[in-house]
Amino acid sequence: MKQTVCLALHFHHNVLISLVKNDNVEHYLDQSAKIYYTGKKFPSSVALNKLYYFMPYIKCKGIRDLYLIKIARVGTRKEGQPDNDPNDFRLVFEIEFVKKLFKDYKPVELEIWHTFTDTNMKNVLSERL
16 A cells, blocks of 8 residues: 655755656656665765755756655665666665646756755745746
8 A cells, every 4th residue: 555645845844856867767757766866976065964855857847746855875876786886876865755846847957067956845836946
């Protein structure tokens, strides 16, 4: 039985918007994604301990869906797979789909390395991105 997350949106909670690689897009289009892996580099300006939500950025579309970050940890890109490189460390976000925030995708600018935006719910909902 699938559990659903039911929570009120907190406008001042931080949101990480991050580009999703093409080989993982299908899991975000159908809201079945459970894990997001960062690239090999992650901006030091993002306060990991303050992240609460995650929004996947789909190339040529934008953002639409909101996920709760359940756990942020260090892991490897292909954990549990035979071709896993144990030295390929990444940040791993264990995520859970919360809701569609917008009916259609909303284009936004990815402010850090054209890959990430660190913001909050108030900015996401107020069109300030």
